[in-house]
Amino acid sequence: MRRLRVGVLIVLGLLLLLVPPLGGDYYVHVFALVFTNVILAASLRPSLTCGQLNIGHSAFMSIGAYASALLAKNLAVPFEVSMLCGALVAAVVGLGIGYPSLRLRGVYFAMVTVAFVEVIRLIAQLWVPLTRGMSGLSGIPKPNLLGVTLATKASQYYLALFLMLLTLLILWKLESSRLGLIWKSIGMADNLAQSLGVNIANHKLLAFMLGCFFAGVAGAFYAHFIRFLFPPEFGFLMATNILVYNYVGGRGHFAGPIVGAAFLSLLSEPFRGSAYETIFFSIAMLLTILFLPGGLITLPGKLAELRGWKSASAHSPSPAA
Amino acid sequence: MEERIRSQSESRRVSAALLLETQGLTRHFGGLAAVNRVDLRVAEGEIVGLIGPNGAGKTTCFNLLSGFIRPTAGTIRFDGEDITRLRPHQVVKRGLVRTFQLTTLFQELTGLENVLLGLHLHSRRSLGRALFSRRRFPPDEIARSREVLEFTGLASQADQLARNLPHGHQRVLGIAMALAARPRLLLLDEPVTGMNLDESGRVMALVKTIRDRGVTVLLVEHNMKAVMGTCERIVVLNFGQTLAEGSPAEVSTNAKVIEAYLGAGLAHARG
DSSP: OHHHHHHHHHHHHHHHHTHHHHSOHHHHHHHHHHHHHHHHHHHHHHHHHTTOOOOOHHHHHHHHHHHHHHHHHHHOOOHHHHHHHHHHHHHHHHHHHHHHHTTSOHHHHHHHHHHHHHHHHHHHHHOHHHHOGGGOEEOOOOOEETTEEOOSHHHHHHHHHHHHHHHHHHHHHHHTSHHHHHHHHHHHOHHHHHHTTOOHHHHHHHHHHHHHHHHHHHHHHHHHHHOEEOGGGGSHHHHHHHHHHHHHHOSSSTHHHHHHHHHHHHHTGGGTTSTHHHHHHHHHHHHHHHHOTTOGGGHHHHHHHHHHHHHHHHHSOOSOO | OHHHHHHHHHHHHHOOOEEEEEEEEEEEETTEEEEEEEOOEEETTOEEEEEOSTTSSHHHHHHHHTTSSOOSEEEEEETTEEOTTOOHHHHHHHTEEEOOSSOOSOTTSBHHHHHHHHTGGGSOOOHHHHHHOSSSSOHHHHHHHHHHHHHTTOGGGTTSBGGGSOHHHHHHHHHHHHHHTOOSEEEEESTTTTOOHHHHHHHHHHHHHHHHTTOEEEEEOSOHHHHHHHOSEEEEEETTEEEEEEOHHHHHHOHHHHHHHHOHHHHHHHO
């Protein structure tokens, strides 16, 4: 089973490597954005695992994007440095907002994060001298990595793929370590976790900051890939989308947000930017809640169960039933 | 675990030092004094029962001792140190570990994982280890967790999800996790409630074994048979105050206790 899974992953990886030579610029563009969404969705997971409903993840993407873009544009900082700075700024802001608010639970914490998204959007909108406000920040340089400018979309695609894989690897290692078990324990019964000596405030904060950091990474890539930043893009809608990726994909497994983000961003591609996008995401969320509460990742199991049930009932019609 | 337990049981023989001491412990909820000027003393190596009618303040007492709520007044000293204002995870670090009423477990994790979390304080962990170690848990931590499961009779349930365990085993798993945290004083909140005679007998035997290995036990329980058969000393709370204190025999013949439990009428009838 494990071999099979590794094999599937390798084949999938090879296919992703082949997108630029085989697909056109359009697919390269779409997939690079899918990778950003995967980073965003996966980086929200630690916080969700701790039981903190964060509906403000896009704010940290925005912070990473603006920080990296401004550094590169105004100070000609190379991408690897500006991206790290963007991610670190996002993490530090995450520390500032998380330290007081992570004591709140459930809907109260969610409300703080919603408010925070709006605050960041307004700052980006109103701090015109720095961010150009509603005119949007344009002229962001292409990613300049180790002295080489990644001029083609294909090379930027590989950068996105690399960043996504690295992010997923780190998050996966953390989740499958004792740290991940602690996050799960906090989400399941925080009083019990405390009674075993877990400092839940610190662990929630760490999970939250980690998410902010990688949201900053996603934002930085996005800024240098699209090369235009517009404050409302990182609003409440995007924040809920990141959350929806997690729920539609499934909360129970690390693959959930990855599947959710890939599935939904590919499927919603025709509606991108239109009013139908919201409707699409709402319907996806509703369908999941109604028919697949465990998310898309539980679909194979559900199908197998259904098949087993059918064949079982066909072979031995139970008189008791 | 072993070494600490051994050294403790030796020190117990030398002198029964005071391990836990509260002075004037008080907690108000609005106008109600849920716990009112309680002076509780637990010596090292004892099994002490905390009993009382519903609403007497037993669980509030536990919540105060374990740092989940702060007292309105009074102090808590553990092994000579003032722990009144410590937060729950800091209290555990001192060796005062509690279990919960009902089955508070990590339901979606296996028995082994639950106990591994109990080892939290005694595990080596860092971000670097999490990122670069190939193993999820060091073998010695797994071995120690299995030891605890073995000791509590749950070895065969190590890989079951906690929520799939029968009720009795779930309660014992809660104790196993607390043991993994290496307590010096174990606070058990209704360990045998909802169990049949056979199960409760086994759990109370386990409690005695735990004590014999050097862990002091303070337990809240409604099952009088279990309490009377296990505890060496019993403290009776009523309306947040200490009503009586003494050996099981003393307490069970105390008129005030009988009155609190059965009402004044019966005490008069007996008197």
